[in-house]
Amino acid sequence: MSTKARIEDYIKDEKLRNTFSQVFDYTTVAAIHELAAKGFIDHLEHIISTGKEAHVYLAFDKAGKKRAVKIYKIETSNFRNLRKYIEGDPRFKNISSDRRDIICLWARKEYKNLEKLADAGVRVPLPYAFNQNVLVMEFIGNDAAAMPLKEDPITDFDFLYEFIIKEVAKMIYHAKLVHGDLSEYNILNFEGKPVIIDCGQAVTTAHPHAMEFFQRDIKNISSYLAKNGLKKSLEEIKQDIKKAR
Ligand SMILES: Nc1ncnc2c1ncn2[C@@H]1O[C@H](COP(=O)(O)OP(=O)(O)OP(=O)(O)O)[C@@H](O)[C@H]1O
Ligand SMILES: [Mg+2]
Known part of the structure; x- marks a missing residue:
């Protein structure tokens, strides 16, 4: 053989x-x-x-x-x-x-x-x-794969916001990683709960570009939520992440 x-x-x-x-x-x-x-x-x-x-x-x-x-x-x-x-x-x-x-x-x-x-x-x-x-x-899904928020939004945006804040706080303070490409394309809606995917580009918080990537992530999240009627300033999001620590 x-x-x-x-x-x-x-x-x-x-x-x-x-x-x-x-x-x-x-x-x-x-x-x-x-x-x-x-x-x-x-x-x-x-x-x-x-x-x-x-x-x-x-x-x-x-x-x-x-x-x-x-x-x-x-x-x-x-x-x-x-x-x-x-x-x-x-x-x-x-x-x-x-x-x-x-x-x-x-x-x-x-x-x-x-x-x-x-x-x-x-x-x-x-x-x-x-x-x-x-x-x-x-595999995130049941019969079919779960879809990104972009195509299958979680419509309770207050819940989504709280969830994302908590996840980002865990990422930064516990895993000590910055996702680097966080957006509605890289968060799946699995049975109404978000699952963060596409983590290849995530860098450690000590990485020279970590702050730049973090700012971009926050900005993406902020503009996605703003498009859906939830207005949060970048400063407010950062404060909420700190509080969720
Ligand atoms: N663990 C998983 N379970 C189910 N579906 C997944 C999983 N990981 C990825 N997918 C599906 O594959 C798609 C692409 O995955 P991912 O975002 O990780 O790749 P990518 O690097 O963004 O690819 P590209 O940017 O080249 O399109 C996701 O939007 C999702 O539909
Ligand atoms: Mg992707």
């Missing part, structure tokens, strides 16, 4: 397999193969999202549990931008200049960030495993 990893073993549907093969190389298949050998993946069922930087799949593990599998594209257009979020992070030193190495570091960074955030009690998908550019995490 050949030990060569075959995508046919992990994606049954031919069309889905073709899409995969257009974007991902053999190393990605090998990474899935290794995750499968450890039981984290049985197969990829369908695509949830095809983004600029990553594709997210609904997958099943060997025990038949649903999982979200985020696979980072190696040829991502924002490749250079990624460095800004890695350099200056004390957790990642001697950063390679190789594209693939950086993308794999990015997947590892998202895994580590999710781990830290979950430990601090922030509602994020639980991370289960990573290998190369592949990240396996908790």
